[in-house]
Amino acid sequence: MAWSDKTLKEFQNALASDAPTPGGGSAAGVALGQAAALATMVSDLTLSKERYNDGWNVAKKIKSVAGKLLNQGLELATQDSDAFDAVVASFRMSKSTDKEKETRIKAIHLATLGAAEVPFQTAILALELLKLLPELAEKGNPNALSDVGVSALLASTALKGGIFNVEINLQSLPSDQGMEMRKRLPQLIEDGRIYSKRCMDAVRTRLSDS
Numbered sequence: 001m002a003w004s005d006k007t008l009k010e011f012q013n014a015l016a017s018d019a020p021t022p023g024g025g026s027a028a029g030v031a032l033g034q035a036a037a038l039a040t041m042v043s044d045l046t047l048s049k050e051r052y053n054d055g056w057n058v059a060k061k062i063k064s065v066a067g068k069l070l071n072q073g074l075e076l077a078t079q080d081s082d083a084f085d086a087v088v089a090s091f092r093m094s095k096s097t098d099k100e101k102e103t104r105i106k107a108i109h110l111a112t113l114g115a116a117e118v119p120f121q122t123a124i125l126a127l128e129l130l131k132l133l134p135e136l137a138e139k140g141n142p143n144a145l146s147d148v149g150v151s152a153l154l155a156s157t158a159l160k161g162g163i164f165n166v167e168i169n170l171q172s173l174p175s176d177q178g179m180e181m182r183k184r185l186p187q188l189i190e191d192g193r194i195y196s197k198r199c200m201d202a203v204r205t206r207l208s209d210s
Contacts (some may be wrong), residue, residue, distance in 0.1 A: 002074075002078045003022065003026060003029075003030070003074060003077045003078050003081070004071075004074040004075070004077075004078065011030070015027060020084060020085065020088050021080075021081035021082075021084050021085055022077065022080070022081045023080075023081075023084065023165075024161055024164065024165055025077075025080035025081075025083075025084070025115075025118060025119045025122070025161070025162070025165040026077040026078070026080045026081050027077075027161060028076075028077075028080075028119060028122050028123075028126075028157065028158045028161030028162045028165065029073050029074065029075075029076035029077030029078075029079075029080055029122050029158070030073060030074065030077045031073070031126075031154045031155075031157045031158040031161065032069055032072070032073035032076065032122055032125060032126050032129075032154070032155065032158035033069060033070055033071075033072070033073025033074050033077075034073070034154050035066075035069075035073075035126070035129060035151045035152070035153075035154035035155035035157075035158060036065075036066035036067075036069035036070050036073060036129060036151075037066075037070060038147050038148075038150055038151035038154065039062050039066045039129060039132075039133065039136070039148070039151045039155075040062070040063060040066045040067065040070070041144065041147060042059075042062075042136060042140050042141060042144040042147050042148050042151065043058075043059035043060070043062045043063045043066070043136065043140070044059075044063070045140075045141040045143070045144050046059040046136070046139075046140040046141045046144075047059050047060070047063075049141060052139070052140060052141050054139045055135075055136060055138075055139030055140040055141070058132060058135040058136050058139060058140070059136065059140060061132055062129070062132050062133075062136060065128055065129055065132065066129060069125060069129060072125060073122075073125075073158070076118060076119075076121060076122045076125075079118045080115075080118045080119060080122070080165070083111070083114045083115040083117075083118045084115050086111040086114060086115070087108070087111040087112055087114075087115050089111070090104065090107040090108045090110075090111040090112075091104075091108060093107055109173060109174070109177060112169050112172050112173055113169075113173060113177055113178055115165075115169045116165070116166045116169035116170055116173070116178055116181060117181070118165075119161070119162035119163070119164075119165035119166050119169075120162065120166045120181050121162075122158055122159075122161075122162035123158070123159045123160075123162030123163050123166065123188055123192075124162075124188070125158075126155045126156070126158035126159035126162060126192075127155075127159055127188065127191055127192055127195065129151075129155050130152060130155040130156060130159060130192070130195045130196065130199065131191075131195050133148060133151060133152045133155065133195075133199045133202075134152075134195065134198040134199050134201075134202045135202075136148050137149070137152070137199060137202035137203045137206060138202050138206065142206060145203060145206055145207060146203075146207075148199075148203060149199070149200070149203040152196065152199035152200065152203070156192065156196040156199075159188075159192045159196075160192060163185065163188060163189060163192070166181055166185065167185070170182060
């Protein structure tokens with residue numbers, strides 16, 4: 001099921017249901033797409049005015065990054081649901097014999113690793129966008145300053161939400177699995193903290209100056 005084919009109301013109702021999916025990882029993917037949409041809007045509003053030409057360079061960079069994320073965020077939302085559905089299916093596998101138990105455990109580990117990899121990608125892409133937003137807040141069209149702020153909040157949500165889902169899945173795996181993600185998570189968390197704060201500080205500073 002592709003969540004991009006559903007209405008906003010249908011997706012919201014699915015989130016509110018007691019079904020295993022969609023969950024927080026899918027919500028993080030949607031947040032990433034919405035962050036990209038707002039960033040694109042502010043970039044266009046900046047590029048359309050000569051008096052904001054100081055912000056043209058970053059606006060162009062953001063459009064290049066965000067343009068891909070508009071679809072990727074929704075795709076990751078669907079992939080996250082699919083990945084967790086695979087985890088649920090693996091737990092339902094037969095375990096009547098030792099061979100079946102061994103096969104089941106391997107399937108659980110493989111599915112759980114996949115369920116970590118999707119939100120990890122969401123987090124990485126969210127940080128890529130988040131890193132560009134402080135400059136847009138500083139130099140972009142001031143009439144859309146609040147939209148930059150909301151874009152940053154949504155990107156931060158996608159980043160942190162993705163990280164939460166990576167962490168909970170890695171906890172279920174042997175320590176020798178998902179090593180690349182385990183290695184990169186601390187820096188991802190720290191960079192997220194830094195750029196989230198820079199975005200909020202840039203928005204608040206410019207708001208207070210206006």
